[in-house]
Each structure stands twice: as structure tokens, then as C-alpha cells.
Amino acid sequence: MPVMTFTDIPVSEVDLSDTGFRITGPHHDSEHLKSSISQYGIMVPPLVLRGQDKYIVVSGFRRIEGARHAGLSRITCRVMPAGETLDAAMAAVTENSFSRELTPAELIRATVLLLRFMDAQSIAENATSIFNMPLNSGYINTLARIHALPDPVLDLLDQGQISIKACKHLVSMNAETRAGFLHLFSQIKASSGIQMEIIAWAKEICALEKISVSKLIQESPLGITNGDGTGQGGSRLGHRDMGALGKQFKAFLAQRRFPALTAAKKQAREQIKALELDSGLQLAVPENFEGIIYAMQMEFKNMDEFKTRLNRLAELADLNDFKSLVDR
Amino acid sequence: MINPIRVFMDKDLDQTPEIEYLISKLKPTPEKVADPRPVYDLINQSDDPVGFAKKVLYITRNKGALIRQCPGTSYYTCCDYTILHCGTYCTMDCSYCILQAYFHPPVLQYFAGFDQYTAALDPVFQGDHIVRIGTGEYTDSLIWEPVSLMPGFLVEKFATQDRAILELKTKTVNIDSLLDLDHNRKTILSWSLNTPEMIASQERGTASLSARLKAAAKAVSKGFRVAFHFDPIFLYPGCEGAYEKVVEAIFAHVSPEDVVWISIGTFRFMPHLKSIIEARFPDSTIPYGEFITGLDNKMRYFKPLRIAMYQRLGALFRQLAPGVAVYFCMEDEEVWMKTFGFFPGKPKALAHMLDRAAADRCGLDSRLV
Numbered sequence: 001m002p003v004m005t006f007t008d009i010p011v012s013e014v015d016l017s018d019t020g021f022r023i024t025g026p027h028h029d030s031e032h033l034k035s036s037i038s039q040y041g042i043m044v045p046p047l048v049l050r051g052q053d054k055y056i057v058v059s060g061f062r063r064i065e066g067a068r069h070a071g072l073s074r075i076t077c078r079v080m081p082a083g084e085t086l087d088a089a090m091a092a093v094t095e096n097s098f099s100r101e102l103t104p105a106e107l108i109r110a111t112v113l114l115l116r117f118m119d120a121q122s123i124a125e126n127a128t129s130i131f132n133m134p135l136n137s138g139y140i141n142t143l144a145r146i147h148a149l150p151d152p153v154l155d156l157l158d159q160g161q162i163s164i165k166a167c168k169h170l171v172s173m174n175a176e177t178r179a180g181f182l183h184l185f186s187q188i189k190a191s192s193g194i195q196m197e198i199i200a201w202a203k204e205i206c207a208l209e210k211i212s213v214s215k216l217i218q219e220s221p222l223g224i225t226n227g228d229g230t231g232q233g234g235s236r237l238g239h240r241d242m243g244a245l246g247k248q249f250k251a252f253l254a255q256r257r258f259p260a261l262t263a264a265k266k267q268a269r270e271q272i273k274a275l276e277l278d279s280g281l282q283l284a285v286p287e288n289f290e291g292i293i294y295a296m297q298m299e300f301k302n303m304d305e306f307k308t309r310l311n312r313l314a315e316l317a318d319l320n321d322f323k324s325l326v327d328r
Numbered sequence: 329m330i331n332p333i334r335v336f337m338d339k340d341l342d343q344t345p346e347i348e349y350l351i352s353k354l355k356p357t358p359e360k361v362a363d364p365r366p367v368y369d370l371i372n373q374s375d376d377p378v379g380f381a382k383k384v385l386y387i388t389r390n391k392g393a394l395i396r397q398c399p400g401t402s403y404y405t406c407c408d409y410t411i412l413h414c415g416t417y418c419t420m421d422c423s424y425c426i427l428q429a430y431f432h433p434p435v436l437q438y439f440a441g442f443d444q445y446t447a448a449l450d451p452v453f454q455g456d457h458i459v460r461i462g463t464g465e466y467t468d469s470l471i472w473e474p475v476s477l478m479p480g481f482l483v484e485k486f487a488t489q490d491r492a493i494l495e496l497k498t499k500t501v502n503i504d505s506l507l508d509l510d511h512n513r514k515t516i517l518s519w520s521l522n523t524p525e526m527i528a529s530q531e532r533g534t535a536s537l538s539a540r541l542k543a544a545a546k547a548v549s550k551g552f553r554v555a556f557h558f559d560p561i562f563l564y565p566g567c568e569g570a571y572e573k574v575v576e577a578i579f580a581h582v583s584p585e586d587v588v589w590i591s592i593g594t595f596r597f598m599p600h601l602k603s604i605i606e607a608r609f610p611d612s613t614i615p616y617g618e619f620i621t622g623l624d625n626k627m628r629y630f631k632p633l634r635i636a637m638y639q640r641l642g643a644l645f646r647q648l649a650p651g652v653a654v655y656f657c658m659e660d661e662e663v664w665m666k667t668f669g670f671f672p673g674k675p676k677a678l679a680h681m682l683d684r685a686a687a688d689r690c691g692l693d694s695r696l697v
Contacts, residue, residue: 204616258618261630288620290631291403292662328632 004078006045011075014064015054021092022061023106025158030062037066042075047091050082058088059095086117090130097132104164105157111143145171152182161185163192169199180213187222190246201253220252264289271325280309294326329419329471329500332356332385336367346442346477353475358387371433378608381434382419390439394448401624404658408679410459414439414478415467420499421532423609424560429601442481453489458683458696464497473502480505487512490693493686495555499534501543507550513690516588517547518555523570526562530614541581548586553689555588559657560595561637563617563629568640575644584649588689589682592641593657596628638667653685
């Protein structure tokens with residue numbers, strides 16, 4: 001149990017540049033917090049470690065930034081004695097973990113912070129007390145390997161543009177492929193499941209065509225640059241646009257990975273559209289064209305509608321578009 | 329082929345001539361075990377159990393059913409094959425092999441006990457219908473030939489009756505000890521075939537295409553009937569021409585009259601095999617074909633692509649060997665119709681077609697077909 005004292009200290013004596021214990025990402029929006037501190041002050045005292053001539057922040061970076069922003073000259077902090085770095089690391093993690101769920105990037109930073117003082121097995125054994133959730137040593141080591149990936153990865157995790165699951169796949173890739181994917185995910189926004197699909201399809205296309213991921217991206221809609229080298233997915237785009245780019249890129253991959261299937265699905269869609277079925281009739285082709293059973297669903301409200309749609313169904317049998325769809 | 333670094337044997341196994349022969353052919357002295365646990369533990373401790381298990385032989389008796397029906401699935405048409413379960417796993421290393429994912433853990437097992445085989449087969453030989461039995465479902469039938477009397481025992485056993493045929497399916501050329509046996513045409517020696525480039529890149533430790541076909545010709549010269557299996561067929565640029573050349577090569581080595589049947593089937597796999605292939609064969613791109621999830625939940629090539637390939641091969645078979653029974657392993661009505669123009673859709677219809685082929689080529693009792 002770390003010993004700490006409540007002490008009123010000058011804000012200027014807190015070293016905000018030492019981020020050794022920082023778990024929250026730099027992109028965390030703290031405008032509301034700053035405004036709250038300006039109006040009501042700091043409700044929960046930050047935790048600091050006594051350093052040689054300054055205090056090192058353990059937990060409460062944003063609160064102290066808010067205090068500076070509000071022009072406070074002194075704040076009450078919980079102060080840990082100098083040298084208690086293991087206790088400080090533990091406190092930095094537990095304080096965050098038990099107040100809210102850590103984001104993926106925070107979980108990685110927290111894990112790496114603890115790995116400075118203890119091994120993965122010890123962390124795993126105490127994970128529920130430290131992280132408020134179980135973690136096994138294999139996963140802890142994976143998180144450390146993700147942390148060792150090039151810089152953009154934590155930024156992308158902070159911004160929700162890449163998932164831990166996707167990062168796990170990047171860990172085992174060579175540097176060039178990894179860089180290609182990190183560049184890709186900096187331009188698009190997609191759910192974790194779709195990220196995995198994108199990684200798998202892109203890897204498979206590259207293996208089949210013996211090309212690099214960068215080359216594949218270049219050949220995709222994302223490869224069309226805006227003149228400033230940022231591509232369609234340049235940093236000026238908002239989340240909505242990045243989401244649309246993600247969908248566009250996935251469609252590009254699907255077409256390239258499954259050309260015959262994509263073409264058949266497109267053709268079937270066009271053939272069904274050409275039938276001009278009214279809204280009460282729905283035609284479904286066999287899934288992936290593997291089975292041989294087509295399904296027609298008819299909805300109706302009354303006898304008149306039933307008869308009308310039944311007649312429409314009967315007419316279909318004579319339509320060439322329908323025949324070519326079914327007799328594929 | 330079988331060159332284990334460790335051999336385990338059940339401690340209560342009788343020292344029969346079969347076992348003595350087997351032991352005389354193996355280098356490491358068998359370590360006696362009371363149960364399979366030490367074998368499982370040894371394999372499970374390996375970083376690559378699938379690869380390591382190929383080097384550990386376990387001699388035991390089959391404690392389950394020696395004769396089983398091929399599992400098949402409901403939607404796709406099955407040939408109603410019967411399996412003689414005389415061993416498990418394989419010493420060769422094919423990237424696509426389902427055995428990598430089928431056994432937990434994989435164990436190279438030899439099921440000894442001729443008495444047990446006799447007891448299981450005699451009722452089959454006295455049955456009232458034709459039975460096609462193979463040993464190549466859970467292992468390669470002939471990896472065992474250099475070290476075991478079993479293949480020869482089975483050939484001679486089947487030679488004594490006319491209601492069942494034995495199919496020994498292999499990617500080896502291990503047939504020498506069988507050639508001079510009195511087989512009475514009741515053993516079909518069959519080879520799984522692929523294109524030379526697929527054999528070189530996906531079938532580690534197997535015989536070359538040319539060696540397999542030469543072995544087939546040698547078998548035919550000794551009166552054996554033969555069969556061929558194009559399964560799995562891979563779709564890749566230029567595959568149509570490459571597989572056609574293999575078909576042509578078959579009939580440059582053997583006459584259609586000596587071929588009992590030929591099966592064709594494109595690559596299909598349980599989804600979890602993909603990660604095994606990726607891990608064990610990192611240069612292989614075979615799991616990256618244009619696959620969809622089939623109605624049996626296996627990954628299959630998109631159907632029009634399968635059909636296009638089958639139509640090319642079907643046309644060539646009609647031209648080169650019109651009298652040979654060519655069939656699909658696990659395909660549906662649409663594929664049959666679009667390739668061959670007929671569908672053996674009634675229950676046991678495909679089985680009947682193959683029984684007829686076996687009766688005609690191997691001299692089985694045709695009244696039972």
C-alpha cells in the first residue's frame with residue numbers, strides 16, 4: 001500500500017513533460033474537464049511522485065493541464081515519496097482501470113508501464129486487482145509487442161482506427177507489410193471485424209499476385225492522390241468520409257479477391273432489378289450460388305393484392321431475364 | 329518413408345510374425361506403453377505436433393470399429409465407400425491434408441492384428457452385396473508397405489472371395505512386395521494424382537507424377553486393376569491445360585480397360601485447416617482460391633469455376649476413356665448435370681455405378697450388383 005500525503009503544491013512545480021506514468025492518450029478531448037476546473041476547481045486531487053526538484057505526474061495529467069489552463073497557481077495533490085516508482089506505476093494503472101474501462105491504447109500503455117517493474121506472469125497473476133479484469137501472460141506479451149510497433153500504431157488505437165485484434169496480426173508481419181497496413185488504417189475507418197477482413201483479403205491478394213500491400217493500396221481507390229500526397233483519405237477527412245473510404249476499399253478488395261463471385265452477384269442484382277418486382281415480392285438467389293434452391297417471398301394484405309402478385313409471378317415465367325437468372 | 333525417431337508399442341501386444349516383421353524393419357527399439365498417453369503427451373509437447381507426429385510411430389490394436397462407412401454429408405452425393413481402419417496419419421506432408429486438422433493429437437498409428445481383420449472381413453465376404461473397401465481414408469494405404477506385412481495380407485485375403493474389392497490408395501510407389509502376390513484382381517491399386525507443379529509445391533515427400541504412373545503401369549503388367557483420384561484439383565492460372573496433360577499421361581501408361589474408376593473433386597477444406605496451412609506452408613497460396621462456404625460448411629471453390637474445370641476434364645475423359653467410370657466425390661446435382669449430363673440422384677445410385685465398374689473390371693459376383 002503506497003504511503004501518500006495530501007499536499008498543497010505550486011502548479012509550476014509539477015513536471016508535465018515527464019510522461020513516464022501517462023496512460024491516457026494525447027488525443028483525449030479534455031475541453032469539458034478544463035471548463036469544469038475553471039468553474040469548480042479540482043474535485044479529485046491528482047497523484048504525483050516527489051522527484052528531485054519537481055513533482056512527476058502519476059495520475060491526473062489532464063486535471064493538472066486543466067488547472068494550468070484555469071490559471072490556478074496551487075493545487076492539492078496526493079504526493080508519493082521519492083523512489084516509489086513501482087507503487088507509482090501500480091497506482092497509475094489501478095486508478096484509471098477502476099474508474100473506467102481502459103481504451104485499447106491505454107491498456108497497452110498501462111501494460112508496458114508495469115512490464116518495466118514486473119514480468120508478464122506476475123502481472124497476469126494480479127491482473128484482476130490491477131486492471132479490474134483478467135489478462136493472461138500471452139496476451140500481456142502481445143500487448144507489449146504491439147507497443148513496440150512503429151509510432152502510428154498507438155495513435156491509430158487512440159483514435160479507434162485500428163483494433164488490438166488487427167494489431168495482433170500486424171505484429172507477425174514484416175516491416176514493409178506492416179507499414180503498408182498502418183498507412184491504410186490511417187486513411188480509413190472500419191469496424192474491427194472489417195479490419196480483419198481487409199487484412200486477410202489484402203494479404204491473400206498480395207500473396208497470389210506477388211505484390212506488396214503498398215502497391216495494392218496504390219492500385220485501389222485510396223491510391224488516387226490529392227496532389228499533396230495524402231490520397232483520398234488525407235487527414236482533412238472526417239470520420240464519415242473515412243468510413244465511406246473504408247467501405248470503398250473493402251469493395252475494391254472483394255472484387256479483386258473474389259472476381260467471379262462478385263461479378264455473378266452483380267449480374268444477379270441487375271437481373272433481379274430488371275424484373276421490376278413490386279415491393280411485395282422478394283426473390284432470393286442461392287447463397288453464393290452454391291445451392292440450387294431459389295426463394296420467392298410474397299407479401300399481401302388482401303385477396304386483391306394476392307391475385308395481383310400471383311399474376312405477376314406467373315408473368316415472370318415468360319421473362320427472359322428471369323429464365324437467364326434461374327437457368328444460369 | 330516410415331523412418332520414425334521414436335516407436336511406441338502397446339505392452340500387451342502379442343509377438344506375432346506380423347509384429348516381429350514390423351519391428352525388424354524399424355530402427356528404434358519400440359518402447360512399451362500401457363496406454364497411449366505417453367505418445368499423446370510427447371506429440372502435444374512439440375512446437376509442431378503435426379510435423380513431429382510423422383516421426384513417432386505407435387503400434388497398437390484398433391480399439392474401435394475396424395470397418396466404417398465413409399461419413400459423407402447429406403447435400404453432396406457420396407459414393408458409399410467403406411473404410412478399413414488399419415492405421416492413422418501419414419509420413420508424407422501434403423499442405424492440404426485434412427489429417428493435419430482431423431486428429432487431436434495426430435498420431436501415426438499402426439493397427440496390428442491379422443486375427444482382428446479376418447474377423448471383421450469374413451462377414452463382408454459372405455454378404456449379399458458388393459462392398460468397396462479402402463484403407464486410404466485416414467492414412468496413405470502404402471506408406472506401410474516397406475515395413476509391414478499388412479498390405480500383402482489384405483491383398484491375399486481379398487483374393488479368396490468375389491464380393492468385395494480392396495482399394496489401396498497412395499501417393500507412393502511402394503508396390504514391389506505386392507506385385508507377385510495372387511491378387512485375383514480383387515485389389516485395386518490406386519493413385520492420387522496432381523499436376524507436377526502441385527506435387528512439387530504442395531505434396532512434400534510424395535512420389536513424382538511420373539513415378540506414380542510408372543508404378544501404375546507396372547501394377548497393370550502384373551494383372552492388377554488400377555484407379556486414379558484427381559482430388560484435390562486446384563484452380564490456378566493454367567490449371568486446365570496442366571490437368572489435361574495429367575489425364576493424357578495416365579492413358580499413355582495404362583489402358584482404359586485396366587482402370588476401374590477415376591474420381592475428380594476440387595479442393596475443399598474445413599475452415600480451420602486454412603490457418604494450419606498458413607502456419608506450416610507459408611509459401612502456399614492454395615487456401616486463397618475463390619472459395620465460398622459450401623452447404624456442408626467446408627470451403628469450396630465458387631461453383632461455376634468448379635464446373636468449368638470439370639467440364640474440361642469430363643470432355644477429355646469421354647474422348648480418351650469413354651468406358652471408365654468417372655465420378656465426383658461430394659458434388660451436387662447441378663455439377664453432375666452440367667458436367668456429365670446425368671445425376672445419380674437416387675439413393676445408392678452412385679454406389680451402384682461404382683459397384684458395376686468393380687464387378688466388370690475385377691470379376692466380382694455381378695449378380696450382387
